Amino acid sequence: MCRPWLILFLSLSLTLLFTSARAKVPAVIVFGDSSVDSGNNNLISTLLKSNFEPYGRDFYGGRPTGRFCNGRIPPDFISEAFGLKPAIPAYLDPAYSIADFATGVCFASAGTGYDNATAKVLNVIPFWKELEYYKEYQQKLRAYLGNKKANRILTQALYLMSLGTNDFLENYYIFPTRKSQFSVRQFQDFLLGICENFVRELHALGVRKLSITGLPPMGCLPLERATNIFGQNECVDEYNNVALEFNRKLEKLVIKLNRELTGMRMVSAPAYDIFYKIIKKPSQFGFEVAGMACCSTGTFEMSYLCSQYNPFTCSDANKFVFWDAFHPTEKTNKIISDHLIPGLLAKFSH
Numbered sequence: 001m002c003r004p005w006l007i008l009f010l011s012l013s014l015t016l017l018f019t020s021a022r023a024k025v026p027a028v029i030v031f032g033d034s035s036v037d038s039g040n041n042n043l044i045s046t047l048l049k050s051n052f053e054p055y056g057r058d059f060y061g062g063r064p065t066g067r068f069c070n071g072r073i074p075p076d077f078i079s080e081a082f083g084l085k086p087a088i089p090a091y092l093d094p095a096y097s098i099a100d101f102a103t104g105v106c107f108a109s110a111g112t113g114y115d116n117a118t119a120k121v122l123n124v125i126p127f128w129k130e131l132e133y134y135k136e137y138q139q140k141l142r143a144y145l146g147n148k149k150a151n152r153i154l155t156q157a158l159y160l161m162s163l164g165t166n167d168f169l170e171n172y173y174i175f176p177t178r179k180s181q182f183s184v185r186q187f188q189d190f191l192l193g194i195c196e197n198f199v200r201e202l203h204a205l206g207v208r209k210l211s212i213t214g215l216p217p218m219g220c221l222p223l224e225r226a227t228n229i230f231g232q233n234e235c236v237d238e239y240n241n242v243a244l245e246f247n248r249k250l251e252k253l254v255i256k257l258n259r260e261l262t263g264m265r266m267v268s269a270p271a272y273d274i275f276y277k278i279i280k281k282p283s284q285f286g287f288e289v290a291g292m293a294c295c296s297t298g299t300f301e302m303s304y305l306c307s308q309y310n311p312f313t314c315s316d317a318n319k320f321v322f323w324d325a326f327h328p329t330e331k332t333n334k335i336i337s338d339h340l341i342p343g344l345l346a347k348f349s350h
Contacts, residue, residue: 039066
């Protein structure tokens with residue numbers, strides 16, 4: 001027989017845990033590429049944009065925001081799980097002010113990478129520039145809230161980093177420059193060296209809570225499968241193996257930096273395995289299609305090629321793992337986020 005006092009005790013305990021999570025993470029701050037960009041590319045001169053239909057058709061109000069998705073992306077779900085707002089605004093969006101950014105802000109830019117050469121491919125915001133925007137944000141936040149309150153937010157905020165795919169798929173495997181300089185393993189180390197320097201600089205600026213997402217199973221993106229003609233349009237194993245090796249090295253780097261940087265609490269968010277499982281066993285997660293995307297023909301289109309005038313776009317994105325040839329649907333983003341959130345709450349809410 002279930003005792004009323006036990007139910008009350010459990011509910012109070014859960015309430016206290018959730019309230020603690022809210023108190024300990026006053027903001028979610030985001031760096032990275034299109035996996036986490038909430039609209040910064042809308043405001044720069046690049047062809048890589050998504051602020052038009054059918055992007056955002058399942059977002060609040062059916063509004064395209066610049067997210068490369070039909071709806072929300074992982075930082076939005078993570079922010080909501082910590083009791084903060086359900087959608088993180090883009091730093092360059094003039095519709096928002098420092099008052100909005102005080103509880104969460106996104107500096108990410110679709111198409112960018114660790115390597116500056118990656119950002120140049122599609123003329124997007126380089127990774128170093130995201131850090132400069134963050135420094136500017138720190139100054140604005142201090143001017144708005146005063147040093148003491150702003151510093152508390154900046155130190156206790158949860159920081160998210162997600163990038164690296166473009167360094168390989170839009171740079172290393174496409175253009176000869178880096179390939180002539182580095183073997184793929186050397187290129188991994190080159191990128192992780194940039195990552196390490198970035199984290200050290202963040203730490204020097206007061207950052208203490210950081211989650212870095214490694215590479216996804218990038219050989220399974222619809223674009224890569226569509227061009228894998230001799231492999232019967234299956235996942236490209238070479239690319240997936242590169243991603244797995246990179247992620248193992250990233251985990252070692254996280255251990256090293258946790259040891260060396262005073263007060264730093266870092267995690268490597270394990271997104272690869274759950275994403276790969278969704279792609280390989282889509283029906284277990286309620287999907288019908290994993291090899292092709294919802295938008296247009298589902299093989300190579302993204303950004304302007306994924307337009308509202310294309311008659312092939314699917315009517316129900318929830319049946320698809322991928323929204324366009326490079327990016328997951330909101331449903332996939334939510335499943336991956338729900339997989340990561342318990343670990344983030346356990347690590348960063350006390």
